Amino acid sequence: MNFSANDFVRIRWGLGFLLLAMLIGFAMTTTSRTLVAKAQTEQRQLEAQQREIRTRLSRAPDEERELRGKIALFQQLQERGIIGQEERLNWVEQIARIKAARRLFDFQYEIAPQKPLGDALLPGGAVAGDYEFMSSTMNLQMPLLHEDDLLGFLADLRRNVHAHLLVRDCAIERVAQGQERGVAAQLRAVCTIDWIT
Secondary structure, eight states: OOOOHHHHHHHHHHHHHHHHHHHHHHHHHHHHHHHHHHHHHHHHHHHHHHHHHHHHHHHHHHHHHHHHHHHHHHHHHHHTTSSSSOOHHHHHHHHHHHHHHHTOOOOEEEEOOOEEOOTTTSTTGGGGGGOOOEEEEEEEEEEESSHHHHHHHHHHHHHHSSSEEEEEEEEEEEOOOOSOOSOOOOEEEEEEEEEEO
16 A cells, blocks of 8 residues: 555644644653552551551550549649748747657758759759659758657658658767756757758
8 A cells, every 4th residue: 555645644633643642641641640659648648647647546545544644643742831832930830849749859950042943853953744843851850858859850741741851961970968857868960851842
């Protein structure tokens, strides 16, 4: 079969449509491949998000239990007065009550102004866990008949005051005997105690 120039003129519209159809087909194939690849990428991302959400959801009961435990501990600390406002007047009253109840010798103490808690006492310092902890240092000089006077005083103090007591240091020394008659102090304690609120 031989084609002449006249034959090409007759089929030129058909060839043009064929070429146009091929171009449209190629464009549609390329576009569909691009859209499929994009959809697969989005699907992988959504599946990863779904796995992450399921993982978080599976951890939610554990986190809830942990939070409930922390809330309960916080409330216990608040009820005991360890967390909250400093109650100096109550402290002074409790010290006087303990002194009278235990029939202790007259002793001297001084409670310093409140200051932020240092890193040495609490990792993270005063603002550990987004709560600001404060400390008041008490210097105590106490004559003792025997060591149990000091231990009992500290135990009663811990039980009755609304603060966390941290005995930083305590030195006990023997007192020189005088000519006094009756019961006299045998020992003298010098202590530094932090009241943490």
